[in-house]
Amino acid sequence: MLIVFIRVLIIYALIIVSLRLMGKRQLGQLQPSELVVTILVSNIATMAIEDANVPLIGGIIPILTLVSFDVVISAITLKFRKARRFISGTPRVIIRDGKIDQQELKELRFTIDDMMEQLRGNNIFDIRDVAFAIVETTGKLSVYQKFDAQTVTAKMLNLQGQPADDAPPVVLISDGVVIDSGLKYCNLKYEWLEKTVTENGYNTKDIFLMTCNRQADYLIVPVEEAPNKKKEADE
Amino acid sequence: MKRLWIALCIIALIIGVSAAGLFHLMRITDEMEASLSDLSAAIEEGSNARIIHLAEQFQSQWQENEKLLLRYIHHEALDAIDSTTARLPALARYEDYGELAAEVARLQELIDHVYDSEVPNFRNIF
Secondary structure (H helix, E strand, C coil): CHHHHHHHHHHHHHHHHHHHHHCCHHHHCCCHHHHHHHHHHHHHHHHHHHCCCCCCHHHHHHHHHHHHHHHHHHHHHHHCHHHHHHHHCCCEEEEECCEECHHHHHHHCCCHHHHHHHHHHCCCCCHHHEEEEEECCCCCEEEEECHHHCCCCCCCCCCCCCHHHHCCCEEEEECCEECHHHHHHCCCCHHHHHHHHHHCCCCHHHEEEEEECCCCCEEEEECCCCHHHHHHHHC | CHHHHHHHHHHHHHHHHHHHHHHHHHHHHHHHHHHHHHHHHHHHHCCHHHHHHHHHHHHHHHHHHHHHHCCCCCHHHHHHHHHHHHHHHHHHHCCCHHHHHHHHHHHHHHHHHHHHHHCCCHHHHC
């Protein structure tokens, strides 16, 4: 049993390293080649963990080989467009200028239900709102809406914003701990933070979450007392 | 780009380790087969003391080599050699030369099989 435990730890560490080597892209959007690698790695890992008759290196070598080749293939596809087309395919337009390309749908083996489901996933319930719909190489549908169905933007209304409007709020205090990078991002000093926290009647360690933007517009969420402690305090 | 270099290094390392493993296996196979040939010759001659010595020597030689082989060869293949090797000294001591010769021949086949199944040739790959 201890052998299985140790093998699991080793394979787990190896897969974590392998996924890091494959990059963040792997986690969110799987290209066909990455999907293949993911399925194979999970199967090989299971085999290496379960079957004590297989030397551990018999699991490690295939996993490392697959991941390394995936990285090499990614590098090749990055450099050569033809290789990229061959391995990942190309995005396909299924709605062009508001007209459904039925031939393309057939070629992709995309049913009407599939298309409608993907459109609903993009928050579009009326197909007449769609100008272009493109099936990406990951299988995800990207939609460009007709002008009259698009969400109104500040640009459309000719609204002028402040430069700071483009900077979203960041976390300054997380679970009682001051995040220095957040302070730096907001161009604020530690003294300002302490003063603001004290003015609101808290200590830093009493704050569960504090966010702030570059205009020093902040939000404070205090730590909630545990139910038992609260009861004791009431008594 | 850093990832690509790491990947290329890993591929080079895997090829290196695999080649080293194959050469190690080839060396061990040659050694073991030479020992088994000596044992076969001794059985033919019928010199009891020499047969016992060679059988015991082979057993310890195998135990030593098996430690490293376990790291990259499927254990079932090694288990078969292990159990056959364990019988050799007793068969030699009790002078059951017919059975001993058969077991030596079996060991030769098993060791050949381990090597043959690791060589990257057309038959093994497909």
